[in-house]
Amino acid sequence: MGTDIDGVIECRSADGHWQLEADLLDFRPPRDYDAWECLFGVRGTGDVQRPLFAARGLPQDISEATREAAVGDWQHSHTYATWPEVAAVDWDEPLAAGPAWNRALRRDREGEDLVRVTPGLREAAAATFGGDLLLAPPEWPPGGEVHLDGAVYRPVVPTARLLAPPDEGCWAQVWRTMRELAARHGDEHVRLLVWFG
Structure with missing residues (x-):
């Protein structure tokens, strides 16, 4: 049985409340265990020792729409990334101490x-x-x-650019959307939340 990803992009409004801005499924993320291991520490081959945004849980102040979608019996491995964190990623930094085994x-x-x-x-x-x-x-x-x-x-030492290229596929679209939202709302007011099931 496989694993699927779900998630949202949220923005914080002027009154300080987070609101669902985009559904991750609208970006049509493929079942890409290598990218998920690299970004969120979920699935993969075990070659990534330092995933970028793993095991953070959900923030307490998520929107009600996000809570309804993300919290249930089958959802697991909740985590998130703010736009400043994504923007600061060094996509060529090694994610492991040595070459990948797999x-x-x-x-x-x-x-x-x-x-x-x-x-x-x-x-x-x-x-x-x-x-x-x-x-x-x-x-x-x-x-x-x-x-x-x-x-x-x-041999290759895994990097985020190799496993989840930031300028290709659905993740390029997600990062571009977050960047555009940050330009309107401010960097600290945009975040991606994901979970798996």
Whole structure:
């Protein structure tokens, strides 16, 4: 059984009350466990040691509309991010102390992509570097690359830009909407709240 994301963008009005401004589902977020692990510490492969906005719960002063949508028997892993926090993210900062165990960079004629490490790639690493164990990228020697099926694989340290690119897909739209709302309401008066179910 999979996990789904839900959430809202809220703005604080002149009277100090938070109001629901946009429904996250309107941005059509895909079921992207890598992005969710990076941003909110939910699901993923376990390669992210420092998610950006994880396990914060919901603020006490959420709007009534948000409370009705977010608080129930099946919702979990509530968290939030303010616009100033999102705007301050260094998208290239490592989110782990070393290379990912379950991810590698794959380069071929078509370009470079972040891919999941397969048993075949671990076997190819063992054959390349010696040994009879299946070798994950952190176990490859420094600078080590594995050639497999016309592509070159190398270890990668996860970053937010790799796992949840800020200028692509639904998250680019979410950040753009928050930026536009902050220009109207003020930076401190815009926040994203998410939960999972």
